Amino acid sequence: MDDIKQENQPKGGRRRGEVLEQAILQAAWEELGEAGYARLTMEGIAVRAQTNKTALYRRWPNKAKIVAAAIKKHMPKTALAAPDSGDLRTDMLQLFESFARPLQGIGAETIHGLLVEYHGDNLIALLPKILPPKSGGKLNAIMRTILENAEKRGEVRLDRIPDRVIMLPADLFRYELLTTHEPVSDETITGIIDDIFLPLVRIR
Amino acid sequence: MDDIKQENQPKGGRRRGEVLEQAILQAAWEELGEAGYARLTMEGIAVRAQTNKTALYRRWPNKAKIVAAAIKKHMPKTALAAPDSGDLRTDMLQLFESFARPLQGIGAETIHGLLVEYHGDNLIALLPKILPPKSGGKLNAIMRTILENAEKRGEVRLDRIPDRVIMLPADLFRYELLTTHEPVSDETITGIIDDIFLPLVRIR
């Protein structure tokens, strides 16, 4: 009861492959939550996962890659889809619920830390939800679908909406994510949609 | 000719106080430009300033504070003022010219690095232009002045503009600063103003 490691066999029970890998990523995720990125150490992850640094470096070349992998593992696996509620505002709120909520758990400090260590490498490829390609990636396509649906209902005129405006809600959310320490409030999200996005796209 | 240090007196010529301090900050600024924040070391700064780490730590407690001081020193000293050209769009472009241009020299990597080391302390107090208080600080007041002038000309209705919209151009600029590696293009700035800000505030 005082040592989880030995709950199966007093000796042996050595973990391998996938099992060990998941244990390490889990440990990394927990350390990230408790210590934050700056105070995160490879040693700390290894100890928590009841293994040693060697096992970590056999799989990932550095701290940033481990953390990125841990984050990836803890993001929802379901692909983002375009809501179609019959109302643009509702669609946007639902999209944010599924897109933004999971990102809340990461925290600005972690993102900044990753960015420093990668200093320009393709973190984009690693965490596209946080730093998407300029084109907007998958989220851009979803936004277009939502707006096309709204256009059919006469809510918007898609050809009058600049590209920049299409990614605006997501960009503003990410800005909040990067510059505040608290989770982004519901009030902020509704503000982005009601005070900025909708006035820009709605036909007047 | 092979040692700048000795160009005045073969012996002595020891710098003190303000002179030394400025030399250190200058060295820090140059190192920052050449090595970037991640590769910046206290030793490197000391060597470039032709002094030693002790002299640095006598003045600043850590790397982040030195870098912040160096940045501060290299920002324009003139206080930001509200342009009044007689046209809202021109005012905004002029404001960005004086507000945004100096920040270009800093670079995303440096800001991220500072944010990691401060992880929530009041970097805001240190670099208010980059991370302003929630209220928007001085820039908010300037924006209001610009908009009041525009209101007198009938361009906008200030009481219909949400707070969030007032800080929107600056926020979007900062988002660009934080998420791109190249300097923010003129096209981006005009896009922010023409595609987003002006449509939101102009009376229709």
Place this chain on the structure above:
DNA sequence: CACATAAGGTACGCAACGTACCGTACCTTA
């Protein structure tokens, strides 16, 4: 049952931070 494979474990080299210590130049003040 032998053997390749991968885990456990320890120790190490390295870089950078931040501190301690001491000798020495400079400035101030009497």
Place this chain on the structure above:
DNA sequence: TAAGGTACGGTACGTTGCGTACCTTATGTG
């Protein structure tokens, strides 16, 4: 002008954390 305090120059050190080397020990596969 001589004394004494202050701050700089310089070096050495303790510490932490990264990433690597090397060996030992399970495991499971043919």
